[in-house]
Amino acid sequence: MTAASSLCHSGALEPSRDAASMSSLRKRKLDDMLAATALTGPAVALLLTLFIFPALAVVVIALTDWQFGAKSLRFVGLANFSAVFADPGFRASLGNTLAYVAMVVPGTVLAGLGTALLIESGKSFRAFYRAAHFLPFMATLAATAIAWEALLHPTVGLVNMAFAALGLPTANWLRDETTVLPVLALIGIWQNLGFAMVLFLAGLKNIPQDLYDAADVDGADQWLDRLRTVTLPMLGPVAMFVVIVVALRAFEAFDTVQILTQGGPGHASELLLYTLYRESFEFLRAGYGAAITVVFLVIAVTLTLIQVRLMDSRVHYQ
């Protein structure tokens, strides 16, 4: 909307403003311009310094041989990327990350959907159940990871004690390369399921009552029938959205690796963001770290763009 059309618009509502002369209109525009510069100036400067230039810088650094503290740099093309992808450590990290995401996403979505359906299927204690399942999502993961470590302790941990009492196999869960990644994924599911649940609860609230009434008339009056014919199909778009949002969070997993496993044993639990951190800030390999960052950026931006598309299509749908 242009300034002129907005003036016409407000003029229609308030006839007294029809008297506004051209010079006062021009003054208003100039005032707006000055005010806008003053109001947006700090934000613009900081957005450029802290978001836009760094994003560009990371791509540039990835294409050079620059090291921390070096005075000069040389463009090396895609050399950093070929080094990254030739590195078995990085390949393991990428593979682990994909496996981790492939476990966390379905686990979180199903657990979140299941809890949301259970909570919504009755009226009592809704707020209580919702709060209980949501708690891990907002609790400090660095601290809850320590609680998980105690639970998973090989000798005095509750998990092994309970498994032994039930006659189930026990393990040194975080030190065994066959169990460590699934266990981290389980903690990821535990942390995020409340988040998925809340998104599903919002989706359930948006299903029009008419559809349930219609299903009733059509004879779908059992809970399972209503679930199958109305609820689940109507939740489709929400579910797609939850998949993407949870996938984004799963790709960003870091705290549990840093605190519980440091990527070990071997590379068995090394995830992308942890590799990025190690290479960039512990080994100070700037170009290499930047190349990993670009890989991470491509994944994150792709998922976010899919998310935006889903949001848009949902808006059109309604």
Add this chain to the structure above:
Amino acid sequence: MIGLAHRRTRPAAIARHALLLVTGGLVLLPFVWMTSLSLKPPSEIFQASFSLLPGHWYAAENYHKALTVAPLPRYLANGVLVCAAILVLQILICAPCAYALAKLEFKGRDALFGLVLFGLLLPHQILALPVFILGYSLGLLNTYAALVFPFVVSPFGIFLFRQFFRSIPDDIVHAARLDGLSELAIVWRIMLPMAMPAVIAFSIFSVVAHWNDLFWPLIAVKSPDLMPPALGVAVFRSGETSTEYGPLMAGAVLVILPLMLAFVVAQRWFIEGLTSASLK
């Protein structure tokens, strides 16, 4: 609204509670277990038992140790300071920009909004390397400023406030101008008070994110005096006392407790604030 809940029978209602109590219990187990261990003496912790309550209460010793051996009060104070500084600066910087985007006509407005949307696309972790270099060249690393400066502008904050400001009628802005209020005064005295729900949601989102953040503090500070809670408890765990589960669990409980208490009081606001970021 009846919805899916229609035609419940008594056995179905009992099954619902039974299932939710089991899943809820499993979800809360780490919290329960860490609290339980924080009350027990070392002998009972390493005795491996299922009992939740200690035979011999050791809470005072464990919590005292957590508060004195590790500088836990310092970590918590750092968390309050850093979260408050970030939030205040974010609102100071984002609200005027959001107001201009929502209510003023100016050249480059669409370009600026495009910039904000582009910022929304970028996860903070990918900015860590160049922002670290920036902090290094400005001499900010290992100071409180290092923990704050990357977050002082929030694309999400601008986006959220803009959405809310747009829903406030233009006539209110015109009336405020006729009363002689400056544009900045309109932001602080008219727009922000009217956008309180957005301000609260954003505040919760911001405080929870930075109280819990481990990634950036790990990069930005080395001195224990500066560490916020998440990094502090991680360092406590890897330190000399890491074999002493009692004090460690007490420390972890204390780090989680402030947000948890706030969550219990304002559950609805927390859920709204923490999910709003993905519904942008």
